[in-house]
Amino acid sequence: xxxxxxxxxxxxxxVAYFIIVLGFGSIFGRHTHSTKDFFFGGQRFSWWIIxxxxxxxxxxxxxxxxxxxxxxxxxxSSTMSYTNDWFWMPLFAVTWMPIIFxxxxxxxxxxxxxxxDRRVRIVTTIFMMTFLLGSIGINLLTMxxxxxxxxxxxxxxxxxxxxxxxxxxxxxxxxxxxxxTDLLQGLLLLFAxxxxxxxxxxxxxxxxxxxxxxxxxxxLPLNYFNSPPDFNxxxxxxxxxxxxNMFFYFLNQGMVMRFLSAKSPREGRKAVVFLMLxxxxxxxxxxxxxxxxxxxxxxxGLLPADMNPQEVFVRVAAAICQPGVFGFxxxxxxAALMSTADSLLNATSAVAVNDIYRPFINPKAPDxxxxxxxxxxxxxxxxxxxxxxxxxxxxxxxxxxxxxFTAMITPPMAAAVVLGAFWRRFNTKGALWAVVGGAxxxxxxxxxxxxxxxxxxxxxxxGEFMKAWxxxxxxxxxxxxxxxxxxxxxxxxxxxxxxISGLVWGTLNEARxxxxxxxxxxxxxxxxxxxxxxxxxxxxxxFDDAYGYADxxxxxxxxxxxxxxxxxxxxIAHVNPIYGGLRSVQTRVADAESNEGAIRVPRYILKxxxxxGLGQVRVERII
Numbered sequence: 001x002x003x004x005x006x007x008x009x010x011x012x013x014x015v016a017y018f019i020i021v022l023g024f025g026s027i028f029g030r031h032t033h034s035t036k037d038f039f040f041g042g043q044r045f046s047w048w049i050i051x052x053x054x055x056x057x058x059x060x061x062x063x064x065x066x067x068x069x070x071x072x073x074x075x076x077s078s079t080m081s082y083t084n085d086w087f088w089m090p091l092f093a094v095t096w097m098p099i100i101f102x103x104x105x106x107x108x109x110x111x112x113x114x115x116x117d118r119r120v121r122i123v124t125t126i127f128m129m130t131f132l133l134g135s136i137g138i139n140l141l142t143m144x145x146x147x148x149x150x151x152x153x154x155x156x157x158x159x160x161x162x163x164x165x166x167x168x169x170x171x172x173x174x175x176x177x178x179x180x181t182d183l184l185q186g187l188l189l190l191f192a193x194x195x196x197x198x199x200x201x202x203x204x205x206x207x208x209x210x211x212x213x214x215x216x217x218x219x220l221p222l223n224y225f226n227s228p229p230d231f232n233x234x235x236x237x238x239x240x241x242x243x244x245n246m247f248f249y250f251l252n253q254g255m256v257m258r259f260l261s262a263k264s265p266r267e268g269r270k271a272v273v274f275l276m277l278x279x280x281x282x283x284x285x286x287x288x289x290x291x292x293x294x295x296x297x298x299x300x301g302l303l304p305a306d307m308n309p310q311e312v313f314v315r316v317a318a319a320i321c322q323p324g325v326f327g328f329x330x331x332x333x334x335a336a337l338m339s340t341a342d343s344l345l346n347a348t349s350a351v352a353v354n355d356i357y358r359p360f361i362n363p364k365a366p367d368x369x370x371x372x373x374x375x376x377x378x379x380x381x382x383x384x385x386x387x388x389x390x391x392x393x394x395x396x397x398x399x400x401x402x403x404x405f406t407a408m409i410t411p412p413m414a415a416a417v418v419l420g421a422f423w424r425r426f427n428t429k430g431a432l433w434a435v436v437g438g439a440x441x442x443x444x445x446x447x448x449x450x451x452x453x454x455x456x457x458x459x460x461x462x463g464e465f466m467k468a469w470x471x472x473x474x475x476x477x478x479x480x481x482x483x484x485x486x487x488x489x490x491x492x493x494x495x496x497x498x499x500i501s502g503l504v505w506g507t508l509n510e511a512r513x514x515x516x517x518x519x520x521x522x523x524x525x526x527x528x529x530x531x532x533x534x535x536x537x538x539x540x541x542x543f544d545d546a547y548g549y550a551d552x553x554x555x556x557x558x559x560x561x562x563x564x565x566x567x568x569x570x571x572i573a574h575v576n577p578i579y580g581g582l583r584s585v586q587t588r589v590a591d592a593e594s595n596e597g598a599i600r601v602p603r604y605i606l607k608x609x610x611x612x613g614l615g616q617v618r619v620e621r622i623i
Contacts, residue, residue, distance in 0.1 A: 013327030071291025075218025136385025193286025229462025235471025411477030430489030438481030
């Protein structure tokens with residue numbers, strides 16, 4: 001049985017962190033006035049806020065626990081999963097992200113309905129909800145494992161407590177709370193992970209002693225090609241590098257919503273480049289190093305050889321950190337859990353409201369009604385995710401549970417979205433064959449695992465049913481789904497050009513035109529400071545168009561400086577860039593003029609963006 005570690009000071013720091021995050025997230029709830037704010041944060045954030053908050057989303061609590069365990073068992077090759085994202089960057093940044101941004105979709109299943117039909121939307125909604133709720137369960141299980149080692153709590157009690165805390169601040173604040181708390185938590189977990197590495201090296205006597213106490217097999221950057229069955233290069237490549245990353249960046253509703261919260265696709269591209277080429281590499285070290293340090297400390301006689309690998313992160317942190325510092329590091333683990341779970345809860349709410357409740361149950365309700373439902377769903381999702389914890393607890397490790405789960409869920413939808421976004425001939429029949437037929441093939445592989453063997457690359461079976469060839473099931477499912485999608489598409493009619501316009505590679509200009517409601521302005525933009533003039537109108541609804549933009553007035557000379565024309569969309573923001581778009585709003589330029597050197601904005605819009613009373617604002621054209 002695990003024994004508790006840490007001191008009263010450590011526990012106090014962890015509890016204080018829970019309270020701070022809960023308060024921090026709830027405070028930003030005041031920026032949530034609509035479902036657009038709740039799900040997409042008003043589409044106003046700068047690239048650096050998106051990038052750092054995404055670190056907190058990609059680094060879950062399971063990351064510290066599962067990668068520390070893998071690093072303890074297999075060494076430096078634990079970084080394989082964090083360094084295989086880069087080859088998706090061009091496809092995501094140049095094609096997929098602009099498509100979903102300019103299409104104004106509120107969810108990935110909505111994209112499938114626009115690209116195909118409602119049947120495809122219904123099927124993909126089922127897949128998406130299964131993935132999101134299961135992912136919530138894996139995160140809650142991880143925190144339960146950590147708190148059992150830390151406090152001796154029952155896993156299910158700890159997981160339930162965390163579910164309630166996360167549900168509360170997401171329920172109140174939505175995407176703005178998620179982004180701002182994840183910004184804080186992303187910085188914290190990277191700093192704490194690297195600090196832990198520095199403390200471990202110091203405890204071992206330096207980098208030379210660390211390297212000397214690492215087994216030779218642990219010094220390899222990649223693990224063995226096809227062994228062992230629960231962690232090998234070829235399995236991780238197909239399950240994580242291909243299927244999981246394809247799903248994670250193109251389909252994961254939490255990631256999609258984060259990029260849709262950027263003020264423009266240009267800001268989103270900056271975020272994804274910085275995330276993949278810089279922050280992911282730093283994160284790989286931050287989440288794995290406790291396992292490397294732990295293995296070196298065991299070989300140096302500083303830790304017992306029979307230590308439970310599942311608890312290596314907590315045990316190493318307790319062994320090398322002073323009281324208080326240990327509490328801070330464990331608070332970072334808490335941050336990782338909260339930051340991933342909050343994104344999943346908000347994403348689940350978005351899919352439930354936009355793909356189930358709004359289109360099928362109550363399609364004509366006012367926006368405030370949907371906002372209220374979204375908040376209820378956020379809390380309910382936390383409880384449903386908790387219900388899946390026992391299933392994932394039955395696996396040998398959290399890494400194995402996560403790998404097996406994603407290998408089962410991701411291939412059919414990954415095949416459908418890639419074919420849908422990049423192949424114009426892909427049609428509704430092909431999409432249904434890919435998703436439904438691919439899922440049936442994966443189900444068959446669970447009952448009769450031997451069908452996966454031709455795709456195993458010589459990897460041992462490793463168990464029965466879900467546990468048999470748990471990684472290779474991904475390449476089996478992806479191959480079946482892609483093949484069925486291609487065959488189905490050739491047997492069905494070619495999609496009409498109007499049906500795919502703006503929704504597939506090569507049609508982005510039409511997507512931009514629809515986004516703006518007119519000819520897009522693609523000339524080089526310049527940000528300009530203008531004096532702020534407030535206008536007042538008794539009926540604020542007269543200002544809003546279909547997308548919530550208000551008309552603002554800018555003098556002709558200032559329009560020329562800004563390279564804007566009437567009808568263009570601009571962002572009005574606080575002059576201090578440190579806010580990163582938090583105090584900003586997007587509006588439409590009217591065919592009317594203000595005083596030269598000034599921008600005239602409706603007061604109620606300024607109140608929404610917390611810009612009332614400012615002498616100057618920063619104005620920049622979006623499109």
